[in-house]
């Protein structure tokens with residue numbers, strides 16, 4: 001259970017990161033997929049992380065400290081068409097450097113929209129993430145947006161796009177579907193993940 005959550009800082013480079021040994025979990029995904037909303041759902045706070053209907057809201061690496069024991073890290077989304085090429089490149093470099101040089105990064109959550117399914121961009125990133133030795137969890141978001149009669153079929157379809165055995169959780173930050181399971185099974189740093 002997440003008993004405590006606080007915003008710590010916004011970082012734009014590895015040198016901005018806190019100097020301690022706590023593990024980090026990074027959230028990646030398309031702009032608007034629901035990364036910031038997931039942070040609010042996990043922490044049970046309405047507006048700890050800034051959410052917007054307009055894509056491109058998050059523009060820095062935002063660190064949230066949970067249960068005084070690990071950081072959940074929000075990142076700018078990809079695939080936002082109105083962003084300049086230069087800005088897209090600089091966000092990409094910031095995230096790549098964070099992954100490469102932050103020795104405390106223990107897990108990556110890659111978010112995909114349950115309604116849309118993984119896009120070409122999502123699958124390209126997934127392939128890239130296979131190359132690094134960091135535990136990867138796929139989180140399908142916005143489960144509430146899909147008609148209940150279609151959900152099972154859609155979940156099978158989404159699972160088929162990823163490797164066999166890929167950890168995948170289905171969630172809704174709106175209805176809180178799947179959030180408790182995700183927290184209990186994946187965000188349990190008190191026990192074993194250091």
Ligand SMILES: Nc1nc2c(ncn2[C@@H]2O[C@H](COP(=O)(O)OP(=O)(O)OP(=O)(O)O)[C@@H](O)[C@H]2O)c(=O)[nH]1
Pocket residue numbers: 029030031032033034035036037038050051052053054055056057058059075076077078141142143144145171172173174175
């Ligand atoms: N129906 C529904 N809407 C959601 C859910 N999660 C997020 N949203 C909505 O999707 C929009 C984008 O959510 P954000 O959490 O800001 O998305 P983000 O991935 O952080 O976007 P960027 O910061 O632009 O990268 C907002 O309008 C949210 O209210 C969900 O589970 N269900």
Ligand SMILES: [Mg+2]
Pocket residue numbers: 035036037050051057058074075
């Ligand atoms: Mg965001």
